[in-house]
Amino acid sequence: MKTVESLTNTLKANGMKITPQRLMIFRCLEGNTSHPSAEEIYKKVKEVYPTVSFTTIYKTLETLRDLGEIAELTLDEERKHYDPNTETHHHIICSVCKKILDIFDDFSSLIKVPNAVKKDYTVDGFQISFYGTCKECG
Amino acid sequence: MKTVESLTNTLKANGMKITPQRLMIFRCLEGNTSHPSAEEIYKKVKEVYPTVSFTTIYKTLETLRDLGEIAELTLDEERKHYDPNTETHHHIICSVCKKILDIFDDFSSLIKVPNAVKKDYTVDGFQISFYGTCKECG
DNA sequence: CTGTGTGCAAAACGTTTGCATGCCT
């Protein structure tokens, strides 16, 4: 799990600085399974640092993503979502409210990469997107 | 397979009109397995109808998507891609050049929807996104 | 002190919309 401490250490180890804004972003991410968007993180940080800018949020998320500390999810075509859990796992997104739920079942032994694909691509992994509607929306 | 003819018939059956621009879009889509973006279709149509607008491309793609004639793919976070094959299938996208390859293997018997998911969502299906790098980029 | 981070404003990007005109049926 990505903790405030581990994120801090990783940034320091890469010659980057720890600012109050960044610490607050780390706190928003720690143990967060709600797959927040940049705006959701912005709002949270803004509660404590009212002058924080989107620039800072986006730059920090980009930094964390480039360091492999968070995953950038493309399940919602409207906006990107961020996930501090970078272990392989799967998701289901509600087609109405866009709520994303984690699925930790391991399907790796069941899914064989077809040979036709191996011929043209080097496959690093796969991700299953289930789709449907959550009980609140359905 | 979605042919120019079947697309034409579907639109007519829904009280919609067949214009030269639309016919050209249909021709771009027929048998197309390259998962074109709106811009790629725009460029193709523009070769023949230089005054065509993005509005027309987007509106027509939206119409076809709403009629279930094409699928809108979200695999590339930069832009949407369109697929005239609306049968269930899977994809691999090259993380460098974004080239998308179809995978027609049927994994449906292997993938069971976890009960924890069934509790909160009505699941309509799933889609596997393989990721990696194509031989040209790797 | 040095250089990385911040925040404002503006730009960029893909996409959507309002509206007057065009043209398919």
Next chain:
DNA sequence: AGGCATGCAAACGTTTTGCACACAG
């Protein structure tokens, strides 16, 4: 003739960038 389609320009929401200033190390 009627109504859907077109195309221009402008708006949109998200994300990125240029730049001057601030501050962590």
